Amino acid sequence: MREIADRLAAWNDAGVRYAVAVVVSVRGSAPRAPGAAMAVSADGEAVGSVSGGCVEGAVYELCREALDTGETVRETFGYSDDDAFAIGLTCGGTVEVLVRPGPFPASALTHDEPVAVAHLMDGSGILTVHASHHTGTTGRADVDQAVVAEARAMLDAGRTGIISVCAARGGTTPHTPRQLRRDDVEAFVHSYAPPPRLLVFGAIDHAAALARQGSVLGYRVTVCDARPVFATPARFPGADEVIVDWPHRYLAAEAERGALDGRTVVCVLTHDARFDVPLLKVALRLPVAYVGAMGSRRTHHDRLARLRKAGLSDGELARLRSPIGLDLGARTPEETALAIAAEFTAARRDGTALPLGQINGPIHHDRAAVAAAQ
Template sequence: MNEADEMLAWLEGGRDFALAVVTKTWSSAPRPAGAMMAVALDGQVIGSLSGGCVESAVHELALEVLRNGRAASAHYGTSDAEAFAVGLACGGQIDVLVTPVLGPDTVSQLRIYLEAVSGSRAAALALELPGVTEGDGADLGGASRILAIDAEGTAHGNFSHERLTEHISMDARAMIADGATGILEYDETGRRLGSGTRVFVTTSTPPPRLLIFGAIDYAAALAELGRFLGYRVTVCDARRVFTTSERFPAAHEVVVSWPHRYFAAEDAAGRIDASTVVAVLTHDLKFDVPVLLEAVRSAADYVGALGSRRTHAQRTEALLDAGASEEEIARIHGPIGLDLGARSPEATAISIFAEVLVERSRGTGASLRATTGAIHR
């Protein structure tokens, strides 16, 4: 059960709790803006704001918010000494909003957003913030107003007036499309860039896809790791006897089809985008070449292919014969993965995803002790 499902269970059970949200970060903050933590009156916790750094301080504030029913904001890490005192030894700084989840309107709007997150649907959550001049520990005199906004821009809930609600909804819709999170400011007429109402908007977008072609033992390990990392995992192979959900329990979808036909259909339907990871594990030219040709001509972010250097050289020749350009072939990570000395399926899966993470984050892949600069990008 993920954090959204756990919070939904609290809502369904009528449990009162406070919602803490990271609204802004500086330097090497360990969790991004939008990270959430829920704290119940009995002290039970769901989620994390800092990987363990400031949880104790936020936990105490959340219990106070639950007792008095008023949302509050706090800043952690204004100096190295203070950062260390609350556990931010990494030197990062974060702003946090804590609001009680009380009353049918707040519960309803939060439920709509959490259900979208749980169902892998695009949505946004807008929360009212204290004014910019009110400072650390400022409260709103009550719970933070909340809006849930779906991908079409429809708002569930209301802010102080209809025009402001409409503007927040339009801005949130654009942020959903960009996968953005941040603070917006509006004047009394609801216009952006004003100085009256401050709103934090966090967005949830469908998880990135991991398409694995080849129903082999390496695919099972990669599917499990991909799911753990938050990907929606598909395993596809033309061989029905090997391509079963029993063999790949971690996959969200197990598809019996020729890989290139399945990929082409998904691409035509608009389900391949710049977040998609493609791993071709068949190392059989009759499967590899057609699907790789489709993949390198798509918007997929990462395309990798399993096999020895000799196999990849043969694959390259076959792709050239099939009409692939040098630039298209250069998109293929082959042999797939980083040099970690991996041999087992599980270690190979780590090697593959290590390369995916390096490529997507523009990291170096080097040991952190040999690098300088921010650790959390």
């Protein structure tokens, strides 16, 4: 969708009527992923693509019909051996396309900031969801709240897909058509953001386990260490990239090029002052979501003294999670990785890290939604 956003914004400004078709799901082989889009204006101009050519003509006609009727249409295109002239995908896959009349909130996509767009599958509305606010409404506050919370979580993880929100029951579920109930509302959420980053410093066994855990949680994982003999891709198959560099220098360079944001997690596992102190001096002054450091309590107190001597303030030091992780009784690298991931998940989601049975209130909550309601 982002590739046609400028054109849609221009149509919005000019008052041009148009319809938009978006790929909302794919099964098997398909030429385009969910989120691929085509738009057709009232005068017949088409921009974008949903299939690379296979079903473009049929989708074009669906857009023209949506302009005439004002109705939202959901259509599935697959492959048929029975009819050589049937409209479908030659690759053998199946795509589901949502077609709805405009306008579309295109201006939100013309900037670089992360944003998620939630299309209600019944055509009842479009919500544009940012990290701290949202625009648009479905006309129901409970549906808005549920969709915004789920869209924000998907934006954090850089994920796109169909969800069903159970507004009447106060929760959300993945897209499972056979389990839909009468009060469920489906939405297609398209995230326009890269996955959050997990930066793991220190090429040790715990780092390998944490890289795997981070990958499962949807992070783009980087492992960095200054020692080339240890920092090898073969030792960290769960990482998206393995960097050989001085940790503080690498982190400063990533910050300088704008590759970090408020979702970024920094885990320092070196527990060696030569690496820790210069690295944490940089990390604790960056607007990232979480900074944690491994080590014993004795190492922690020694590290704090060194960081104070290096010029960090009490406020900066208060951001440090050390010793890293929650008290799960972890022993193995895998258990330790789980304890660390649990802590930075709680930090990012504003969780209490307490057993759910010991607290009151909603199980699923969203910091920005709660703040907006107050």
